[in-house]
Amino acid sequence: MNGSSKLNRGQALLGWLFLSPVIVFYLIFFTIPLLFSLYLSFTEWGGFDLTLIEWVGLKNYKALFAADSTFLHPILTNTFVFAFGTVLISFVIALAVSYTITRLRFEGFWRTLYFLPTVTTVVAVGNVWLYLYNPTNGLINAVLNKLGVQSIKFLDDPTTALASIIVVGGWLGIGSSVLILTAGLKAIPEDYYEAATLEGAGLAAIYSKITLPLLKPSILFVLITSLIGGLQSFTLSLVMTKNGGPGNSTNVGGLEMYNQAFSYGNWGTASAMAFLLFICVFIVTIVQLTVFRRGGVESY
Amino acid sequence: MKPKSFPLFSYAFIIVGSVMMVFPFLEMLFSSFKGPADYNRLHYSLLPEKFETSNYAVAFEQLQLGLLFRNSVIKSVATTAIVLLTSSLAGYALTKLKFRGQKVVFRFILATMMFPAFLFLIPNFYIMVHFPFVGGNNWMGEGGDGGMAKYMLALILPFSVSAFGIFLMRQFMMTINDAYIEAARIDGASELRIFFTLILPMTVPALATLAIFEFIGSWNEFIWSLLMYTVNKDLATLPVGIQQLKSHLDANMTQPLVNAALVISTAPILIVFIILQKYYVRGMMNTGLKE
Numbered sequence: 001m002n003g004s005s006k007l008n009r010g011q012a013l014l015g016w017l018f019l020s021p022v023i024v025f026y027l028i029f030f031t032i033p034l035l036f037s038l039y040l041s042f043t044e045w046g047g048f049d050l051t052l053i054e055w056v057g058l059k060n061y062k063a064l065f066a067a068d069s070t071f072l073h074p075i076l077t078n079t080f081v082f083a084f085g086t087v088l089i090s091f092v093i094a095l096a097v098s099y100t101i102t103r104l105r106f107e108g109f110w111r112t113l114y115f116l117p118t119v120t121t122v123v124a125v126g127n128v129w130l131y132l133y134n135p136t137n138g139l140i141n142a143v144l145n146k147l148g149v150q151s152i153k154f155l156d157d158p159t160t161a162l163a164s165i166i167v168v169g170g171w172l173g174i175g176s177s178v179l180i181l182t183a184g185l186k187a188i189p190e191d192y193y194e195a196a197t198l199e200g201a202g203l204a205a206i207y208s209k210i211t212l213p214l215l216k217p218s219i220l221f222v223l224i225t226s227l228i229g230g231l232q233s234f235t236l237s238l239v240m241t242k243n244g245g246p247g248n249s250t251n252v253g254g255l256e257m258y259n260q261a262f263s264y265g266n267w268g269t270a271s272a273m274a275f276l277l278f279i280c281v282f283i284v285t286i287v288q289l290t291v292f293r294r295g296g297v298e299s300y
Numbered sequence: 301m302k303p304k305s306f307p308l309f310s311y312a313f314i315i316v317g318s319v320m321m322v323f324p325f326l327e328m329l330f331s332s333f334k335g336p337a338d339y340n341r342l343h344y345s346l347l348p349e350k351f352e353t354s355n356y357a358v359a360f361e362q363l364q365l366g367l368l369f370r371n372s373v374i375k376s377v378a379t380t381a382i383v384l385l386t387s388s389l390a391g392y393a394l395t396k397l398k399f400r401g402q403k404v405v406f407r408f409i410l411a412t413m414m415f416p417a418f419l420f421l422i423p424n425f426y427i428m429v430h431f432p433f434v435g436g437n438n439w440m441g442e443g444g445d446g447g448m449a450k451y452m453l454a455l456i457l458p459f460s461v462s463a464f465g466i467f468l469m470r471q472f473m474m475t476i477n478d479a480y481i482e483a484a485r486i487d488g489a490s491e492l493r494i495f496f497t498l499i500l501p502m503t504v505p506a507l508a509t510l511a512i513f514e515f516i517g518s519w520n521e522f523i524w525s526l527l528m529y530t531v532n533k534d535l536a537t538l539p540v541g542i543q544q545l546k547s548h549l550d551a552n553m554t555q556p557l558v559n560a561a562l563v564i565s566t567a568p569i570l571i572v573f574i575i576l577q578k579y580y581v582r583g584m585m586n587t588g589l590k591e
Contacts, residue, residue: 011491012397014397019402019405022390022405022466026408029424034420036427116570119580121565127546128325128328132327171321175321261422275419278419
């Protein structure tokens, strides 16, 4: 090691030079907006003239928690139902799929097929599913009719609309979960399976005694990251329902925030919503960090 | 030796599943060849009665697909290139240079990953439109007509640094032996030269992963581009333009046209993904790594 102070000073200068784009970026697009947004959440403002910002203290937050507020229910409820629903669908299917494809030939090919929706823009996904859900000539109702069930107006009926979008969200999420779970499965040493087979263990015993316990870190990672993603997701609702309708039946936190700011010009309310939703996401993030600090996901 | 029971059942399960994954894409593809009458039939059919290729030409004209395509390409290529540069510079500074404060910077970058993107939509929208000294704005960010949103930069700048990218490049650069750099220094190579001609070529695998990851993400990104589009219609990218202009078209004509446009916007990225998926998969794996 060359310890001369000239080299050290040179390295420091170069280091800060190399980091300068990152630092400027985080100043302009992270630190300032974060503080600005936090400040806005205590104000009333239409988003145009800075001199018209009016400090209202906790009013926005109080309004969100008020008895007649739609934000806690149904919007935040929907957000959690959407997040848990999509995670449940994508996880259960992904677990079965990844377990199966690691035992089949052409594993990469199957994985690619399951991954296609993940790399497709939400505009394409949302619109195509709108056709599939179409009450007059969509595929899903055609199948239902064949089975003797009357056509369902999936997205126009408040009782089915959210569930319909959850199915699409779950479908979208399968690919990335499959990817992580297959990697986790392949990290389990072959010897364990060989030993268990020699001992005469059956498929079910092998699965519950070897596969599941050793896959736990990957499973936790998939569940928690999908949940975090699900809580923030709103583009699917935006594309498929525009404003979270019918009524508020498909409205989720991110979408309501977006509409409050950019459709109704309530920037203060929207900022307060953003921070409430952020707190929900943050709690899950903290759980994730604690779990992984203890268990470690280094296994893959 | 893995347990190989029920291969038939396994294949059946996986094929049925695959059909459900791929079917919506087929629906999109075949509907794009349907004429208006064909599309508005009262019963379901996957295949068009008559393959109508004119949808593609009409879509190019009515949806201005040429402009949308150009914008999407500029946005994605520029974002990817800038992210590669900022990530590798930062990754190098955080691993191969020694100076006080680098740990703090890295902790900060990691911490930013805990703040979800939706939190920044509202303030960043204001900051872009009221960017000082840009697009006719004064130093207070007032007086202009659109600020940064007058330019394509508005679609690129907010994505020009990626915490994930820095993390990825840092992880990769840690595996490069410092002896290379010391030797180059003894030979009298300048620090910039060491970075660009010695280190960058060694990080090509990581750069490829980051590039494909960023390109796909940028191509598909929707919300921010939509917001900028509300300020300046010339900034429409493929997803935004298709979603927005959909409502302006004649409802009975629309769907097959929209489908044709969706095929044109989706096909390139699916092809890129299928060819380069090895790198993409590697990137996905890295999102799961912790410090």
